[in-house]
Amino acid sequence: MDRLHHLATAVADFVAQREWEPYHHPKDLAVSIAIESSELLERFQWRSPREVERLLQDAEYRRGVEEEMADVLIYLVALANRLKVDLPAAALAKLERNARKYPAEEFRGKAHRDQEKPGG
Ligand SMILES: [Mg+2]
Structure with a gap:
């Protein structure tokens, strides 16, 4: 279990x-x-x-x-x-939606959409 x-x-x-x-x-x-x-x-x-x-x-x-x-x-x-x-299933599904909403390539090192990359 x-x-x-x-x-x-x-x-x-x-x-x-x-x-x-x-x-x-x-x-x-x-x-x-x-x-x-x-x-x-x-x-x-x-x-x-x-x-x-x-x-x-x-x-x-x-x-x-x-x-x-x-x-x-x-x-x-x-x-x-x-x-x-089903809490784990709901959380994993939400995490997948978040991953689509905030693609790592676009959001790496940024806390929000308007933030420039550090040094960028
Ligand atoms: Mg308490």
Whole structure:
């Protein structure tokens, strides 16, 4: 069993054991993803990129970041369970669409369409 499938089953079991299915409306799961994403952002708020790089060397800070990332993923998996979305298939399909939208030859080294290549 692949790890994402294992996680999806673990999340479903966690929810079922607590009889939380009635609370897991898609809207509330989407709201929860946004809230947990904000908690992740809070870890970086008011910190310079250099400060964040330094803080990420600290085990406790890094653990906090990992926990918020985990919260985001757990709610995303719960939403995929609820909507019966094959998350890896959906992500791979979207990645293919992104690859067509942003061909590597055209976008290598550029963050957006209007950006000149470095030194270009
Ligand atoms: Mg959290």
